[in-house]
Amino acid sequence: MQALITVILPVFLLIGAGWAATRGGLTAAAMSEALTKFAQVVAFPCLLFRAVVNLDIGQEFNAPLLLSYYAAAAACFFIGMFAAHYVFRRDWEDSVVVGFCCLFSNTLMLAIPITERAYGHEALASNFAIVAIHAPFCYTLGIVSMELVRAGQNGFRPLALGRQILRQVVANPLVIALALGFVVNLAGLITPVPLYAAINMLANAAVPVGLFAIGGVLTQYKLEGDGRLIAMVCVIALMVHPALMWATGSVAGLSQSAFRSAVITAAVAPGVNSYVFANIYGRAERVAASSVLMTTMGCLLSVWLWLTLLP
Numbered sequence: 001m002q003a004l005i006t007v008i009l010p011v012f013l014l015i016g017a018g019w020a021a022t023r024g025g026l027t028a029a030a031m032s033e034a035l036t037k038f039a040q041v042v043a044f045p046c047l048l049f050r051a052v053v054n055l056d057i058g059q060e061f062n063a064p065l066l067l068s069y070y071a072a073a074a075a076c077f078f079i080g081m082f083a084a085h086y087v088f089r090r091d092w093e094d095s096v097v098v099g100f101c102c103l104f105s106n107t108l109m110l111a112i113p114i115t116e117r118a119y120g121h122e123a124l125a126s127n128f129a130i131v132a133i134h135a136p137f138c139y140t141l142g143i144v145s146m147e148l149v150r151a152g153q154n155g156f157r158p159l160a161l162g163r164q165i166l167r168q169v170v171a172n173p174l175v176i177a178l179a180l181g182f183v184v185n186l187a188g189l190i191t192p193v194p195l196y197a198a199i200n201m202l203a204n205a206a207v208p209v210g211l212f213a214i215g216g217v218l219t220q221y222k223l224e225g226d227g228r229l230i231a232m233v234c235v236i237a238l239m240v241h242p243a244l245m246w247a248t249g250s251v252a253g254l255s256q257s258a259f260r261s262a263v264i265t266a267a268v269a270p271g272v273n274s275y276v277f278a279n280i281y282g283r284a285e286r287v288a289a290s291s292v293l294m295t296t297m298g299c300l301l302s303v304w305l306w307l308t309l310l311p
Contacts, residue, residue: 011110011296014208018215032216035209040276043206045177047108048135050203052181053191055128062129064252069130069262070137072244077103077141080236088229090284092149097277097284098229100142101291102236106271107131108207110299115264118307119257126261135174135273142277143172174273210272217275217289226287233270233291238302242267260310267306269295 021027081099084090090098105111112127170176184191191199245266249259270292278288 011211014211015215015218015293015296018212019218020215021212022216022219027216029216029220032213032219035213036217036276036279039206039210039213039272040279041173043202043209044273044276045173046199046202047206048131048174049177049181049184050199051108051128052132052178053184055132055181055185056125062126062258065126065129065249065254065258065262066133068248068252068254069245069266070133072241072248072266073103073105073138074141075244076236076241077145079240080233081145083232083236084229088232090229093146093281094284094287096142096145096149097281097288098233099145100138100277101233101270101274101288102241103141104138104270104274104277105134105237105241105265106268106296107134107265108271110268110271110296110303111261111265114268114303115261118264119260123257123261126258127265130262130265132178136178138273139172139175139277146281210276214272214275214289214292217285218293220286226290229287230290230294233287234295234298237270237291237295238267238298242302242306256311263306263310264303267299267303269299 018027018032022029022032077099079099080102081095084095084098085092107127107130112124112131115123115127183189242263245263249262254262272292274292275285275288278285
């Protein structure tokens with residue numbers, strides 16, 4: 001428990017610092033929005049580029065692991081989306097954002113450090129395999145779903161829809177960064193030292209800036225009217241997702257190391273990208289921001305539970 005606190009408490013402190021700074025008037029709410037944009041289009045893409053460039057793709061790619069993990073993740077997306085629409089009566093665009101919150105685990109800021117502390121650095125190979133396609137898979141699923149919903153409202157035109165989805169996916173800075181990382185990695189290219197140093201500095205800013213920004217954004221929203229919906233996101237993200245991962249991983253016959261990494265990754269809170277996605281479309285931003293805070297608080301206990309259950 002002490003190890004989990006030392007990993008997760010700094011996350012709370014950064015979110016709290018952003019909230020306190022904005023609430024106390026030290027920073028303006030507009031600054032939080034600007035920092036969110038910076039994290040979204042600059043810092044996080046650099047972080048993902050660096051991760052993929054340094055990834056041993058041939059050794060760490062594991063098809064059964066990825067199929068079992070993303071089958072469970074996709075199931076949570078659709079559970080969250082349909083529940084938000086049919087149970088909580090949110091419109092389809094809000095419901096897609098809620099589904100995205102149930103889908104997108106905080107693989108970088110929580111899953112990797114918790115796995116490393118629990119099982120050692122050598123256990124992280126499976127985490128890196130999941131991270132390598134996490135953003136493109138999740139953003140593609142979210143973007144495609146959102147564009148399908150919007151197309152249904154404006155009249156269904158398959159060719160126009162296909163072009164719109166393609167534009168949204170290929171224009172996403174996170175997807176572009178991952179694609180460039182794979183090109184550099186697979187082609188064996190060497191990133192010039194000054195350029196890599198600059199990318200590395202921006203990448204190091206991604207997590208603290210993103211967390212500080214979301215703390216400031218939280219001052220703009222209240223839990224009033226969304227408490228039950230946020231509670232549902234917490235249950236799906238922290239309990240249903242790892243339970244489904246446990247089931248799919250058992251069926252796939254994953255190794256003990258891969259199984260542990262995947263379950264822990266599924267058990268952590270949604271990442272700041274959940275709010276980033278909501279911010280891109282301007283829908284359900286209060287739910288996304290509050291869900292990140294509440295699930296991050298809740299995962300202190302939920303991850304401890306899953307760690308005690310894992311072999």
